[in-house]
Amino acid sequence: MSKENKLELYRMMLLIRLFEEALEEMFSRGLLHGTMHLSIGQEATATGACLALEKKDLITSTHRGHGHCLAKGADPYKMFAELLGREDGYCRGRGGSMHIADLSNGNLGANGIVAGSLTISVGAALSLKMQKIENIVLCFFGDGAVNEGSFHEALNLASLWDLPVLFVCENNQYGMSMASENAVAGGSITQRAESYGIKSVSIDGNDVEEVYETVSKCKEKIKSSGKPMFIESVTYRYRGHSKSDRNLYRTSDEINFWKEEKDPLKRFIGKLTEEKVEIDELKKVEVEVKNLIRESVKKALESPESPKTNLEEDSYA
Amino acid sequence: MPEMTTGQAIKEALSLCLDSNDTTFIAGEDIGVYGGAFGVTDGLLEKYGHERIKDTPISEDVIAGLAVGAAITGSKPIVEMQFSDFIVNAMDPIVNQAAKLHFMYGGAVNVPMIVRGASGAGTGAAAQHSQSLESWFCHVPGLKVVTPSNPQNAFDLLLASFVDPNPVIFMEHKLIYKLKSEVNLGPMPSDSSELGKSKVIQEGNDITVVSYSNMVNSVISAAKEDSLTDYSIEIIDLLTLAPMDSESVINSVEKTKRLLVCQEAPASSSVGSTLISEVVTSRAFKALNQSPELLAGLHSPMPSAKHLETTVIPQEEDIVQKIKEMIENEQ
Ligand SMILES: Cc1ncc(C[n+]2csc(CCOP(=O)(O)OP(=O)(O)O)c2C)c(N)n1
Ligand SMILES: [Mg+2]
Numbered sequence: 001m002s003k004e005n006k007l008e009l010y011r012m013m014l015l016i017r018l019f020e021e022a023l024e025e026m027f028s029r030g031l032l033h034g035t036m037h038l039s040i041g042q043e044a045t046a047t048g049a050c051l052a053l054e055k056k057d058l059i060t061s062t063h064r065g066h067g068h069c070l071a072k073g074a075d076p077y078k079m080f081a082e083l084l085g086r087e088d089g090y091c092r093g094r095g096g097s098m099h100i101a102d103l104s105n106g107n108l109g110a111n112g113i114v115a116g117s118l119t120i121s122v123g124a125a126l127s128l129k130m131q132k133i134e135n136i137v138l139c140f141f142g143d144g145a146v147n148e149g150s151f152h153e154a155l156n157l158a159s160l161w162d163l164p165v166l167f168v169c170e171n172n173q174y175g176m177s178m179a180s181e182n183a184v185a186g187g188s189i190t191q192r193a194e195s196y197g198i199k200s201v202s203i204d205g206n207d208v209e210e211v212y213e214t215v216s217k218c219k220e221k222i223k224s225s226g227k228p229m230f231i232e233s234v235t236y237r238y239r240g241h242s243k244s245d246r247n248l249y250r251t252s253d254e255i256n257f258w259k260e261e262k263d264p265l266k267r268f269i270g271k272l273t274e275e276k277v278e279i280d281e282l283k284k285v286e287v288e289v290k291n292l293i294r295e296s297v298k299k300a301l302e303s304p305e306s307p308k309t310n311l312e313e314d315s316y317a
Numbered sequence: 318m319p320e321m322t323t324g325q326a327i328k329e330a331l332s333l334c335l336d337s338n339d340t341t342f343i344a345g346e347d348i349g350v351y352g353g354a355f356g357v358t359d360g361l362l363e364k365y366g367h368e369r370i371k372d373t374p375i376s377e378d379v380i381a382g383l384a385v386g387a388a389i390t391g392s393k394p395i396v397e398m399q400f401s402d403f404i405v406n407a408m409d410p411i412v413n414q415a416a417k418l419h420f421m422y423g424g425a426v427n428v429p430m431i432v433r434g435a436s437g438a439g440t441g442a443a444a445q446h447s448q449s450l451e452s453w454f455c456h457v458p459g460l461k462v463v464t465p466s467n468p469q470n471a472f473d474l475l476l477a478s479f480v481d482p483n484p485v486i487f488m489e490h491k492l493i494y495k496l497k498s499e500v501n502l503g504p505m506p507s508d509s510s511e512l513g514k515s516k517v518i519q520e521g522n523d524i525t526v527v528s529y530s531n532m533v534n535s536v537i538s539a540a541k542e543d544s545l546t547d548y549s550i551e552i553i554d555l556l557t558l559a560p561m562d563s564e565s566v567i568n569s570v571e572k573t574k575r576l577l578v579c580q581e582a583p584a585s586s587s588v589g590s591t592l593i594s595e596v597v598t599s600r601a602f603k604a605l606n607q608s609p610e611l612l613a614g615l616h617s618p619m620p621s622a623k624h625l626e627t628t629v630i631p632q633e634e635d636i637v638q639k640i641k642e643m644i645e646n647e648q
Binding site: 032033034035085086091093094095096097098099111112113115116144147148149150176177178182183184244245246248249305306308311312314315 | 347375446620623
């Protein structure tokens with residue numbers, strides 16, 4: 001991987017981290033209505049996966065989707081505007097944090113329903129296949145989603161019909177308060193995929209290069225074989241499930257271990273410096289990302305509210 | 318009488334259910350150590366243990382199916398849909414199974430179960446976490462549908478639902494959880510006769526305003542507005558939507574001659590539209606001095622932005638305005 005490529009991975013992880021930290025700050029200032037699900041700690045999976053895709057490859061996302069959205073090319077200004085209920089937001093203030101969609105960059109949307117996007121990704125893949133479009137659909141979902149019936153229906157059909165879907169399970173080890181190990185009978189998520197005849201692999205989801213390389217390989221393989229594939233990307237969320245989580249189901253030692261030892265940004269910075277990337281180059285990226293966030297927030301706060309008219313008409317095309 | 322929130326009152330009722338019947342368990346997502354997404358079951362795990370407070374994987378279909386299977390084999394389960402929107406994933410066990418088994422089997426089984434869930438908007442949770450889907454269930458023969466509006470009636474109605482031998486859909490509006498009042502923590506009732514009874518919250522002669530769930534609270538505050546002090550407003554809380562107590566509304570309308578129904582859900586095929594059709598096809602029709610009105614949520618999914626959300630849901634000012642319009646119209 002070229003140095004430019006690596007710096008791009010770094011830039012994107014940092015953008016996601018700082019974007020969500022900015023949201024936290026806005027939330028604490030009472031600027032945001034509703035709740036949100038932060039992916040702080042999980043940036044490597046969204047970044048590695050989306051940067052390995054082409055613009056015309058599609059993704060489906062989850063309630064914890066800010067990272068996916070940014071990494072697929074979204075404009076942070078339009079995302080902030082969406083969270084603030086502004087007209088310039090991706091969904092004109094109608095969707096909010098949990099429903100941002102950015103069709104122009106191939107993001108078919110975040111989804112508030114656990115496993116809600118799995119069956120949709122299968123339909124999107126069928127549509128690509130029938131239209132002879134040589135792109136793939138990357139379907140993100142959490143470890144919690146694998147216990148919904150729609151997970152099983154989606155995998156089964158994608159496999160039966162040879163559809164170009166890359167299923168990416170972000171296993172952050174909890175579905176809200178439920179530890180994945182207490183929720184997944186048989187213990188293995190990849191085995192479930194294998195049982196549907198889908199080749200699968202489990203990777204370190206906090207190693208951005210490993211994610212990038214695995215997704216790149218899977219993408220090529222899906223294109224050549226026409227068959228779906230499955231990645232379990234093991235990661236960890238630092239923040240509560242949403243804004244109202246007291247974190248009673250896990251220890252602060254566990255959280256600190258992941259923050260200290262496994263943080264995707266820290267690890268990647270360490271690696272880049274080992275590879276003799278100049279600190280100045282990293283600093284330059286950091287300054288650029290910080291400016292982008294600052295300016296995007298400012299512009300979003302100054303942008304006009306979404307008008308109250310036409311809500312009923314807006315329900316139909 | 319102790320003062321408590323609706324959330325706490327529901328928890329008290331759940332405790333009483335668990336105490337009164339050894340076969341009763343509660344199952345749902347994050348109801349154990351997390352205490353429920355809205356804190357309703359907080360502390361029950363410590364008190365009753367994992368055998369009876371069952372955290373499930375994210376699997377609504379089996380959560381509801383579990384209740385059906387347990388209910389037809391001698392248990393009295395209570396299950397939770399974390400947000401009532403997710404009941405969509407559990408429609409088969411509820412609609413095709415729970416609602417129909419008693420009838421289809423010629424009365425050979427009962428299906429005594431409760432599906433509780435947090436409904437409604439106002440928290441910025443957007444389109445997939447804010448719906449008021451209660452009328453869907455009113456449409457299905459075999460189900461009872463209950464929508465409390467405050468701590469006391471939540472407590473009483475949950476107990477009545479528990480002793481009822483039928484499947485009950487119990488929709489708890491998110492905004493009622495934190496409402497606080499004194500609650501009379503009475504004993505387990507001997508029958509479910511409280512279900513199907515509406516309640517007159519305030520008597521009046523100029524107009525009957527009917528509502529249910531959290532919208533009742535908006536109606537009560539609206540009626541206190543200065544601009545309405547000259548009017549005598551009768552307020553009815555439906556409480557149970559199926560079976561619906563239209564008879565009490567008909568009686569009230571015969572007296573007041575005006576009917577306004579207020580609800581958060583959209584109007585089409587809704588509780589309000591059904592109630593109005595029952596009133597206008599009843600003996601109260603002749604008493605009406607103008608057509609009844611339905612003040613409902615817009616026919617739109619719930620937007621996330623606060624200013625748009627309040628546009629979709631009828632607000633107190635809208636209710637005040639509508640009541641004035643209807644009364645002044647005729648004077
Ligand atoms: C069908 C459905 N059930 C329950 C929920 C409530 N809920 C939202 S996210 C979540 C946990 C999801 O866990 P996971 O899939 O592992 O994703 P994570 O939050 O860990 O990113 C739950 C229970 C929901 N949104 N949709
Ligand atoms: Mg998870």
